[in-house]
Amino acid sequence: MSLTSLVFVKQVPDTKNVTGDAMRPDGTVNRGALAAIFNPEDLNALELALDLRERYGGRVVVCTMGPPAAAAVLRHSLYMGADEAILLTDRSFAGADTLATSYALSCAAKKLGDYDLVLCGRQAIDGDTAQVGPQVAEKLDIPQVTYVEKVLEVKDGVATVRNLIDGGHEVVKTPLPALLTAVSSANEPRPAGARRLMRYKKAMTRTELLAKHAGKTYEDSNELAVEEEKLRERGLWIHEWSAADVDADPQRIGFAGSPTKVKKIENVVLAAGQFKEIPLTEEGIDALAKELIEDNVFV
Amino acid sequence: MSENIGNVWIFIEQDSGDIADVSLELLSKGCQLAGELGVKTEAVLFGAKVEGLVATLHEYGADNVFIAEDERLEPFSALPYTKMIVELVGAHRPNIILFGATQVGRSLAPRVASKLAAGLTADCTALEIDDYEDKASKTVMKNRLMQIRPAFGGNIIATIANSWEDPQMVTVREGVMPLSEPEKGRTGEVTKVAVNLSDEDTVVKVIERVKAESDVNLKGARIIVAGGYGVGSKDDFNLIKKFADAIGGEVAASRAAVDAGWIDHEHQVGQTGVTVRPKLYIACGISGSVQHRAGMSDSAKIIAINTDPDAPIFSIAHYGIVGDLKEAIPMLMKALKAHA
The missing domain is CATH 3.40.50.620 (HUPs)
Incomplete structure (x- = not known):
């Protein structure tokens, strides 16, 4: 048997380490001031896929939608062991909500075609919505299992998986192809392999190749096409797909394809605290304890 | 209309x-x-x-x-x-x-x-x-x-x-x-x-289903002791549990502490966790992001313990202790015991 897994990953701002200059005075987000990281649960999804390849053979294709710089998470996926990487990038994808995002991703999946499993993290830390996975599954008209911890078995076109539910877990059987969303407790994602890192750090997209040869174009220089061919032969070519490449309907992507609109954004401004400061001394703490008990807080 | x-x-x-x-x-x-x-x-x-x-x-x-x-x-x-x-x-x-x-x-x-x-x-x-x-x-x-x-x-x-x-x-x-x-x-x-x-x-068949009655009851808790990233480590988080035990409270955590793996997600208070309204909420080493505050700002009384005097948690606290929670908690436990 051999399984083709398509893993959707996302590059996200590291919202856990938001610094002071992450917000502009007008309340908009200064993405440039935030470190960009691999969405944590997408690493768990990729680990699930790599583990399946080790058990059953096949290949792991990783795809992300994002700006050209998102190629960084694809390279990291290659370091971990992915066979192939696709960057879905187009200015017209910008401003997408989860519905438009899932449509674009489903177009990429359809272009790829022969997948047995589609995997992604349960949710991305920049929005925590957990919506894109089920929405992609619906658009591909395949079953979904969310909050997956383990793929117990794949046999005769049916996957047996263990997933979390509120207050417990389930074991479900789903026919393939199916979409699974992975939770952080699923596994410990492997680190980048040292040899793979040396090899795949040279992997690049067309945009990156053009940037490397600044000023040159495919039209006026054969050099680019020759280098691209070399990179392809060595498995170092990160595919770059545009909206047109995946036959995406312009009305269903980006801002135009997003029903939800941000009406208003308010900066969180905190009023100065009105709290009673308790000095960290025996007397101070003692007085606080007395006050709490007198207020019947513990009754 | x-x-x-x-x-x-x-x-x-x-x-x-x-x-x-x-x-x-x-x-x-x-x-x-x-x-x-x-x-x-x-x-x-x-x-x-x-x-x-x-x-x-x-x-x-x-x-x-x-x-x-x-x-x-x-x-x-x-x-x-x-x-x-x-x-x-x-x-x-x-x-x-x-x-x-x-x-x-x-x-x-x-x-x-x-x-x-x-x-x-x-x-x-x-x-x-x-x-x-x-x-x-x-x-x-x-x-x-x-x-x-x-x-x-x-x-x-x-x-x-x-x-x-x-x-x-x-x-x-x-x-x-x-x-x-x-x-x-x-x-x-x-x-x-x-x-x-x-x-x-x-086509999707559930073949096994296990649901355990959770012994975590944050929503109905009257007293909650919550720990955040400032607690420092999984071991140090035991201090939060000890404190909660001592005063008959439930243990809660901020997302940062949950993400760090110090405690299960079912203890998480905030926008992506549980929303609580206890009589007393003691926030230890929690900076107080909007998401966290969204889940606990309706608490009747809030005590914040944090080394950073500018931590947003103080903006909604009734009592604030600026200092190390590892000093403050044992002192508070002792004082409460003395007056109980």
């Missing part, structure tokens, strides 16, 4: 006849929204044997209950539920659908939204009715659902509107919306829904 506007729906999550708390909370909120819009509140109830729950839903404010009973609708499964809801929406055109942001709601709502090409906003902390002006088309949409949620690491509060056709869909975490008192003896309509499921809709 517009005459063509649809009703407010609440998806009722139930498991073997137990209604999820969040569904009743959303029924309370749904009644308020429906009242403002001048429309009805309707509950959507699926399961193997759920007729016995109808009376409760009427008492909590449902004017009508759409009910479908079938063995294939228990336990929850995304494919049959999606098909049933999508058909029901097509037939009745609701204005708003509210889902609990549970594992079930977060599996179902996006699948339904995708099928309907409807907008869906996750983890709302407030819902209001207001007009929305679509800047692109310069049209004003009357009486839309304003979907309010913190975003982006809690640095902003976003108000989101659905600019497309109805339904307007949202998910809300348990405990966010207050529960209204049920009106004993209140009755309402019941609408039976035909179950038209094919083999294709039931």
Whole structure:
């Protein structure tokens, strides 16, 4: 048997380490001031896929939608062991909500075609919505299992998986192809392999190749096409797909394809605290304890 | 009010006849929204044997209950539920659908939204009715659902509107919306829904299901001791547990402490965790992001212990101790014991 897994990953701002200059005075987000990281649960999804390849053979294709710089998470996926990487990038994808995002991703999946499993993290830390996975599954008209911890078995076109539910877990059987969303407790994602890192750090997209040869174009220089061919032969070519490449309907992507609109954004401004400061001394703490008990807080 | 506007729906999550708390909370909120819009509140109830729950839903404010009973609708499964809801929406055109942001709601709502090409906003902390002006088309949409949620690491509060056709869909975490008192003896309509499921809709089979009664009860807790990233390590988190034990409180945590692996997610307070309203909330080493505050700011008394005097948690605290929690907690434990 051999399984083709398509893993959707996302590059996200590291919202856990938001610094002071992450917000502009007008309340908009200064993405440039935030470190960009691999969405944590997408690493768990990729680990699930790599583990399946080790058990059953096949290949792991990783795809992300994002700006050209998102190629960084694809390279990291290659370091971990992915066979192939696709960057879905187009200015017209910008401003997408989860519905438009899932449509674009489903177009990429359809272009790829022969997948047995589609995997992604349960949710991305920049929005925590957990919506894109089920929405992609619906658009591909395949079953979904969310909050997956383990793929117990794949046999005769049916996957047996263990997933979390509120207050417990389930074991479900789903026919393939199916979409699974992975939770952080699923596994410990492997680190980048040292040899793979040396090899795949040279992997690049067309945009990156053009940037490397600044000023040159495919039209006026054969050099680019020759280098691209070399990179392809060595498995170092990160595919770059545009909206047109995946036959995406312009009305269903980006801002135009997003029903939800941000009406208003308010900066969180905190009023100065009105709290009673308790000095960290025996007397101070003692007085606080007395006050709490007198207020019947513990009754 | 517009005459063509649809009703407010609440998806009722139930498991073997137990209604999820969040569904009743959303029924309370749904009644308020429906009242403002001048429309009805309707509950959507699926399961193997759920007729016995109808009376409760009427008492909590449902004017009508759409009910479908079938063995294939228990336990929850995304494919049959999606098909049933999508058909029901097509037939009745609701204005708003509210889902609990549970594992079930977060599996179902996006699948339904995708099928309907409807907008869906996750983890709302407030819902209001207001007009929305679509800047692109310069049209004003009357009486839309304003979907309010913190975003982006809690640095902003976003108000989101659905600019497309109805339904307007949202998910809300348990405990966010207050529960209204049920009106004993209140009755309402019941609408039976035909179950038209094919083999294709039931290809996903649940072969094992284990649900353990959780011994964590944050929502009903009167005293909560919560630890954040400032606690420092998994070992140090034991101090929080010891403190909570000593004063008869429940242990809670901020997301940072949960993400660090120091404690389970079911202890997480905040926008993506539980919303609590205890008599006393002691925040130890918690900076107090908007998301965390969204889940505990209604606590009757808040004590914040933090080394950073500028930590946002102090802005909502009643008592503040600026200093090391490893010093402050043992001192407070000792003092409370002395006065008890």
